[in-house]
Amino acid sequence: MELRDALIYLNPHWKNGYFYKYEKERKWVAKLKRYLHEPIIKALVGPRRVGKSVILKQLINHLMKEGVERKGILYYSFEEGGSIWEVLKAYKMLMAREPSYLFLDEVQYAPRWKEELKRIYDMEEKPIIISGSVSLALEKGRESLAGRMYVFKIGALSFEEYLSFTGSPKAEYVFQEFLTRQLPYLALHPEAEPYLYLSELVKKAIHEDSRLLGVGNTSLLESIFRGLMDRSGQIVIIEDLAQEYGASRPTISRYLQALEWLALVRKVYNYRGSRRKSEVKAKKFYPFYSMLAYYGGIPEIGLLYESYVAESTQAEFFWRKGNREIDFYFPEEKMAIEVKAKTRVRKRELSTLCNTKLDIERRIVVVRENTVLESPCEIEKVIITDVDNLKK
Numbered sequence: 588m589e590l591r592d593a594l595i596y597l598n599p600h601w602k603n604g605y606f607y608k609y610e611k612e613r614k615w616v617a618k619l620k621r622y623l624h625e626p627i628i629k630a631l632v633g634p635r636r637v638g639k640s641v642i643l644k645q646l647i648n649h650l651m652k653e654g655v656e657r658k659g660i661l662y663y664s665f666e667e668g669g670s671i672w673e674v675l676k677a678y679k680m681l682m683a684r685e686p687s688y689l690f691l692d693e694v695q696y697a698p699r700w701k702e703e704l705k706r707i708y709d710m711e712e713k714p715i716i717i718s719g720s721v722s723l724a725l726e727k728g729r730e731s732l733a734g735r736m737y738v739f740k741i742g743a744l745s746f747e748e749y750l751s752f753t754g755s756p757k758a759e760y761v762f763q764e765f766l767t768r769q770l771p772y773l774a775l776h777p778e779a780e781p782y783l784y785l786s787e788l789v790k791k792a793i794h795e796d797s798r799l800l801g802v803g804n805t806s807l808l809e810s811i812f813r814g815l816m817d818r819s820g821q822i823v824i825i826e827d828l829a830q831e832y833g834a835s836r837p838t839i840s841r842y843l844q845a846l847e848w849l850a851l852v853r854k855v856y857n858y859r860g861s862r863r864k865s866e867v868k869a870k871k872f873y874p875f876y877s878m879l880a881y882y883g884g885i886p887e888i889g890l891l892y893e894s895y896v897a898e899s900t901q902a903e904f905f906w907r908k909g910n911r912e913i914d915f916y917f918p919e920e921k922m923a924i925e926v927k928a929k930t931r932v933r934k935r936e937l938s939t940l941c942n943t944k945l946d947i948e949r950r951i952v953v954v955r956e957n958t959v960l961e962s963p964c965e966i967e968k969v970i971i972t973d974v975d976n977l978k979k
Contacts, residue, residue, distance in 0.1 A: 590677035592770070600647055601658050607644040611752050611775065615644050615741055619716075621735060621858060623649070626712035628704065632719055633741030634850035635796075638771040639718040643690045650688060659687035665696040670704040686734065688714050695719040695799060705954070708735055721796050721848060739838055742850075743769040743876035745899065745976045753777075759956045762972050766891050769878040772938055782881060789952070791850045799843045807832060808842050815872045815881025820893055822857075822869045822907070842871070850875045855897060856946045858904035858945075859914050871905060873897045885904050889928035892971050896926050896953055899974045911939045920978075921948040926970075928955060934963040941966070 588596070599605050615631070622629055631639045647660055651884060663674045667810060678686060689707075689756060694717040696702050746750065746765055752774040756759045764896060766782050766809040768774055793812065794805045802808050810832060815823070825843070829836045848851045857869040866954065869977065874915040880886040886894075895904070902915040906923070925940050932954065940950050941964035949966045961970050969977060 593669075594599060594661075594663065594674070594681060595676055597664060597667070598660075598662055600644075600651060600660065601663075603657070605657075606648050607641075608979070609641050609645055609648075611771070611923055612645055613638055613642060613741075613744070613771070614644055615739060616649075619646060619739065620649055623716075624714055626714055628643065628715045628717060628736040630717050630719070630736055630738045631741050632850075634743070635720050635792055636770045636772060636784075637741050637743050639720075639741055641771065643692060643716060643718060647688075647690065655687065658682055658790060659684070660690070661686035662689070662690040662692065664692040665700075666693050668696075670698050670706065671700060675707070678890060684712075685711070689716070691715070691790055693719060694722055695721045707888045709838075720792070728737060742879065742898065744771060745975050746972060748979070749774050757972055759970075759972060761777045762766055763888070763891075766877050766895065767881065768849060769876050769942050778789050787879060789851065789879070792836055794849060796849055797845055798938070800848055801844065802845050806839075807834060808845060811839070811842050812846055813883050815846070815852055816874060816880050816886075819883065819886065819890055821870055823872055823888060824869075846872075853897060855902055855915070856904050858918065869907065887928075891953075892928050892953065893926040895920050895926060895971070896974055896977075900924070900978050906943070906945060911943070912942055913943065913945070915949075916945060918946070921946050922939070922951065923949070924951045924953060925945045925959065926953045930955065930957055930959075931959045932961060934961045937961075937966065940964075955962070 596795060598605065619629060619642065631642060633639055643662065649922055650660055651657055670749060696701065697703070704715070704717070704721060714906050747763060748754070749765045749769070750757055750761070752771065770784070772785060773779055773781050789812070793809045797805055797889055811828065814831070825836055825839050830837045831838065847854060851874070852872045853875050855871045855873060873894045874880045876898055877891050880894055896915065900915065900917070902917070904916045906913040906916045913923050914926050923945065925937065927936070932952065937952065938951070949967060951969055952960060952966065953969050956970055956972070959967070
């Protein structure tokens, strides 16, 4: 398809009266509306299928409802090919004008996108919204576009969003269903098979998107990812992985980093007083969003709950010394969290949380709806369905 035809196809909102038919809005839409008219670049970064393209089109709907001229709003997805300059040239030939608002989807696929975007912005400051599924590309873009770009990290649906999308009651059985349907399409289409959907998007990320990161052996990358999901939340020793997969230590380190940039895993460090010290100590890997754990098989419910707490709170640290461990520690908030999926939690299971020398003001135990909690110290009991409110 030639660029001119692609522009017409991708911009149906140029027709009078047309609006994109997406009724359910993610929380990010309201946040982005506040910055929509600012002459700065807004970057939406996140994994595939979390709704970034839909958010862009909902923002276009908002602009049109505000009275912005339809044909002055340009949307383009670079999965169709082409460069930013080529797209703008085709638009100007078609419209005989410059766009007032620029929406550039999957921008990491555009050649020299950072340089071209910087040049366009410096020539004429205008509202520009970009999105990307490979966060390394966008993060490097932020470095070269310093002072010109806000980054919004878009994840999978929160439980609160899922309830809004589905109209379901706030209950633990719904939460367990949610952990298998965290993506907008799955929430809105209960007939869709979640595991096939998950498998397809993971394979696309690993075997296509990873090429942008210089990954040569995508089969090895997939094996590492599957292994991490199979033992999610366990301490990972790079030397052990190198031996297991028959690869060098630098290769394993590089591929673990690639999985982070692809937004497939999140890394949590063992807290040692400072970020610098913590980064050289033991690490755990969790799925970037909990549903990904199913790529390694059928996970235990406790693992899924722990993964969701890491996801919802954006946890960066756990704490472990000898055989004593706390699931998550937040030094700035002076907050520690233990996750227990049992129906009864005894005092001895919380002794580390109560007796550690860490600077803690809030001790929290996340549990199931019917859990009986024996507390050896002052502890906040939080039901798993309320986790989204922990860091508000």
